[in-house]
Amino acid sequence: xxxxxxxxxxxxxxxxxxxxxxxxxxxxxxxxxxxxxxxxxxxxxxxxxxxxxxxxxxxxxxxxxxxxxxxxxxxxxxxxxxxxxxxxxxxxxxxxxxxxxxxxxxxxxxxxxxxxxxxxxxxxxxxxxxxxxxxxxxxxxxxxxxxxxxxxxxxxxxxxxxxxxxxxxxxxxxxxxxxxxxxxxxxxxxxxxxxxxxxxxxxxxxxxxxxxxxxxxxxxxxxxxxxxxxxxxxxxxxxxxxxxxxxxxxxxxxxxxxxxxxxxxxxxxxxxxxxxxxxxxxxxxxxxxxxxxxxxxxxxxxxxxxxxxxxxxxxxxxxxxxxxxxxxxxxxxxxxxxxxxxxxxxxxxxxxxxxxxxxxxxxxxxxxxxxxxxxxxxxxxxxxxxxxxxxxxxxxxxxxxxxxxxxxxxxxxxxx
Amino acid sequence: xxxxxxxxxxxxxxxxxxxxxxxxxxxxxxxxxxxxxxxxxxxxxxxxxxxxxxxxxxxxxxxxxxxxxxxxxxxxxxxxxxxxxxxxxxxxxxxxxxxxxxxxxxxxxxxxxxxxxxxxxxxxxxxxxxxxxxxxxxxxx
Numbered sequence: 001x002x003x004x005x006x007x008x009x010x011x012x013x014x015x016x017x018x019x020x021x022x023x024x025x026x027x028x029x030x031x032x033x034x035x036x037x038x039x040x041x042x043x044x045x046x047x048x049x050x051x052x053x054x055x056x057x058x059x060x061x062x063x064x065x066x067x068x069x070x071x072x073x074x075x076x077x078x079x080x081x082x083x084x085x086x087x088x089x090x091x092x093x094x095x096x097x098x099x100x101x102x103x104x105x106x107x108x109x110x111x112x113x114x115x116x117x118x119x120x121x122x123x124x125x126x127x128x129x130x131x132x133x134x135x136x137x138x139x140x141x142x143x144x145x146x147x148x149x150x151x152x153x154x155x156x157x158x159x160x161x162x163x164x165x166x167x168x169x170x171x172x173x174x175x176x177x178x179x180x181x182x183x184x185x186x187x188x189x190x191x192x193x194x195x196x197x198x199x200x201x202x203x204x205x206x207x208x209x210x211x212x213x214x215x216x217x218x219x220x221x222x223x224x225x226x227x228x229x230x231x232x233x234x235x236x237x238x239x240x241x242x243x244x245x246x247x248x249x250x251x252x253x254x255x256x257x258x259x260x261x262x263x264x265x266x267x268x269x270x271x272x273x274x275x276x277x278x279x280x281x282x283x284x285x286x287x288x289x290x291x292x293x294x295x296x297x298x299x300x301x302x303x304x305x306x307x308x309x310x311x312x313x314x315x316x317x318x319x320x321x322x323x324x325x326x327x328x329x330x331x332x333x334x335x336x337x338x339x340x341x342x343x344x345x346x347x348x349x350x351x352x353x354x355x356x357x358x359x360x361x362x363x364x365x366x367x368x369x370x371x372x373x374x375x376x377x378x379x380x381x382x383x384x385x386x387x388x389x390x391x392x393x394x395x396x397x398x399x400x401x402x403x404x405x406x407x408x409x410x411x412x413x414x415x416x
Numbered sequence: 417x418x419x420x421x422x423x424x425x426x427x428x429x430x431x432x433x434x435x436x437x438x439x440x441x442x443x444x445x446x447x448x449x450x451x452x453x454x455x456x457x458x459x460x461x462x463x464x465x466x467x468x469x470x471x472x473x474x475x476x477x478x479x480x481x482x483x484x485x486x487x488x489x490x491x492x493x494x495x496x497x498x499x500x501x502x503x504x505x506x507x508x509x510x511x512x513x514x515x516x517x518x519x520x521x522x523x524x525x526x527x528x529x530x531x532x533x534x535x536x537x538x539x540x541x542x543x544x545x546x547x548x549x550x551x552x553x554x555x556x557x
Contacts, residue, residue: 321459321484324488327486358459395482396482398461398483400439400481401439406439413455413456413457413461414454414534
C-alpha cells in the first residue's frame, strides 16, 4: 500500500499555486539585502544594479513569450494584469465617452473565464460598455467561430483565456487572435495557466495583451506581467493608477525587484524545461485519469479529453459529494467544485457553464500536477480517491437508488 | 473546512449505516418509516429509516444513508443514535439546535442539522401514515 510521508499532504493543487523553485529563491535572495536599490535611482550603483536585474528579468519574460522586452510590464499578478488590460483598453478604445447615452463599446469574453476577467467586464458593463459573455460548449472549448458570430460593428475588445483554470481546456487562441487582427479588434488573453507550461509566440499567436502570473510557474506570489504589443498594431492602455511613471506609465509605483527577479528566473527555467516537464506531466495526468475511469463506474472527465493542459484533471464522481470526498482523502491537497468548500452554496460556475448537472458539479475534484509531482504521488492519489469514492458510495442513498433502477432526475426532491 | 472532533468521528466511523431493504421493499413494510430529504443538486440528500415496535411505539432500530458533506453525514449518523430507544413522540422532540450543539457545527453548516431534523420528522410521519396514526401537520421548515 502506498503511504504518504508523515504529517504531509500530497500536493495536487498546482493550478492554485506552485511552490517556488529553489533556484528561483536563490536568484531572489541578494535583492532583499545587498542589492536592495530602487531601480528608479539613476545616480548610484544601488539603483543601477537593481535596474540591471529588472532588465534581465524583462528579457527572460520576453523570451518566454516571443516578445520584445520593451513590451513586458510588471504587475502584482494576473488579476492586476487582467484589470489593466481589460479596463485600460476599454477606456482607451471607447467609441463614445461616458455619459453620452450611447454604448461606449462592445466587449466579448467567455462565461467560464476567471473572476479576474469576468468582474472587470461586469464593472465595464455598469459603466456603459456592453459585454457578450459567450456560453461554454459542453467540451469547454471556445472557437474562433464562436467569437466571430458575436463580433459587432462596435466591438473593441475580445478577452479569451488561453486555458481554463478549473478544467484545463485549451481555447483556439491563435485563431481568435488572427480573427481579431483581421477585424482590428484588440485581443487580450489571460494566459495564467498557459504561459510557462506551453509555448507562446505573441507574433505567431496574434496576441495584443497577455496576462501571466509568477506563482503559477514556480515563481513568487505578488508578481506578474502583462505583455502589451508595441507594433502592428501599437496597443495603448489607460493606466488605472497614477504615479511616478514607471513601466512606461502603464503601471507606476516602485518596482517589486525581488519578485520581478524571481518571475524572470522562473520564466527562464520554464522555457528551458517546458518540453520535458510537459511530456512528463501529460503522461502522469493520463495515468491519473485513466486509472480513475477504469476503476470506478460513473466517473467522468470534465472538458475536452485531448485539447487540455498537461497538468489539470477535473473529474466528477457520481453519487458522492465533493467536500466529503475531500475529507476522505485528507492526505491529498486537491480542489473541489463543491459548494460546501466555500461560503456560498453554489457549485462551480465553470462546471455548470459546461452543462455538467448540479449534482455532478458538487461531486468533482480538480487535481493539478506540477514540476515536483512524482509518479508515486499520482499512484497514491488514485488509491485514496478510489477507496474514498467506494466508501462514500456505500453511504450514498443516491447510489442505492440508481442501482435499484430509479431515475434520479424523475424523483421529486424537497428543496431548501 | 476545519471540523471539530465529534464531526470527524461520526464522519470516519458513521453509526448505523444501511437500510431495512430496497426502496420497493420498504414501501410495503408497515413497521418501517422512511424519511428521504434534500436534493442532489443542493449537494445533500439524507435517508433515514426507523424500525418501530408496533406494540410499544418505540423506535427499535434506525439506519441512515447520506449523500452530502461531512457535517451532513455526521448529523444523520447522530440522528440514528439518538432515535434508537425513543418513542415516536420523543423522536419528534429532537431539535436541530441540539444537533448543532452536540456536533459543534460551524454556522455555514447549520442547514445540515435542519435537514437531519426534517429527515427525522419525515421518517416518523411516514411510519404514522402507514399505520393510520395521526400525522403531525406543522410544516417543519
